[in-house]
Amino acid sequence: MKSTCIWTASSPEAPLDAPRLEGQAEADVVVIGGGITGLSTAIHLAETGVSVALLEAGEIPSGGSGRSVGLVNAGMWIPPDDILEALGPENGERANSVLGQAPAEVFALIDRYAIDCQDTRTGTLHLAHNARGEQELERRYQQFSQRGAPVELLEGEDCQRRIGTQRIRRTLLDRRAGTLNPTAYTRGLARAARQAGAHLYTHSPAEGIERVGESWRVDTPAGCVRAPQLVIATNAYTEGHWNQVRDVFFRGHFYQVASPPLPDDIAGDILPERQGAWDTRMVLSSMRRDAEGRLILGSLGCGDTKPETFLRCWADRIQRHYFPQLGQVDWECTWTGQVGFTPDHTLRLFEPAPGILAAAGYNGRGITTGTVVGKGFARYLTQGDDSSLPLPVRRAPPLRAKPLWSKAYESGFTLYHAGQCLRIVA
Structure with missing residues (x-):
């Protein structure tokens, strides 16, 4: 087998031709990370007239944003009631609501910017591989249905026809969801961010940050950029001892x-x-x-x-x-x-220092979570309102x-x- 990501090889969206950062630059917001979270943040900031400089260490995409399964899933990895148990009733239902609508946010961006990412909108299927799995799907079906989600529990011939196997007797169809080519989606977001006015720099890894007066300075091998606000969107590809995001998740x-x-x-x-x-x-x-x-x-x-x-x-x-x-x-x-x-399978949204926002711990739900977090970060930075984020921005203690x-x-x-x-x- 070739060691090749099929999404990159088959992407209908072309690679972005973006320069390396050289010399000094200034912006209202610097975004570190050219994956889905960083690009969604850049798009939604630039659409409101905010000056954005985005730094990506490699090509766009070079991390997990272009290498996933490509499922446009609603919610978190764990079911709604477990989310309430992990986060508390108020924050749990907030996360269920915001992330339940996340596939619609993804598809809206695809439509708005005509992103050619081979998306489907026919749902996703969660397959019960044994009797215990069938009970788990029943539990999830009840919890989703109580919240008005368009889910169906399929059994027998209807189930097997949707999958093409005789091995599965029960499956949960979530009609909110779908699929896409993740490399093409990420490249399309990069094109949209540039179209909206953001400045994108590739092969420009952030090597450190420093507070300079009222601004943050981000150093790269060939230059630096200063801005009063900074978003760190590196998640599982976080590197560098200076980057506090690395302390709140495990890879x-x-x-x-x-x-x-x-x-x-x-x-x-x-x-x-x-x-x-x-x-x-x-x-x-x-x-x-x-x-x-x-x-x-x-x-x-x-x-x-x-x-x-x-x-x-x-x-x-x-x-x-x-x-x-x-x-x-x-x-x-x-x-x-x-x-x-993360140990509790929920994400982390936090401020490592004044003027810095960070996100990590998507637990395999990066396409939808990254899209809505980027949109929510933009609103929080411009309006001071975090209500469109899945969770309030708060302190994230280091993971032991x-x-x-x-x-x-x-x-x-x-x-x-x-x-x-x-x-x-x-």
């Missing part, structure tokens, strides 16, 4: 493998409405088909550290379990992205034993996948 990974394009006479019954899907396994398996008909499978863990034979064995096991009608699949490519995790969290997660994922390959785990 994980998600790998994927993609087949060649599969003709409809072979694979047309698999996810025929192009919904993205994932199952209720302890270590989930994700599955979707892209605009060219590829089957894309994914799971938690770092594929970059695993031999190709391990990845092929895992992919074959999942494909033959769910979609045996495909026969032998010759997997085309594989790639891995990084994920910002952070290296242990990362090691424990990765070790657990690897052991689980090894069990799947050896048929110890069903």
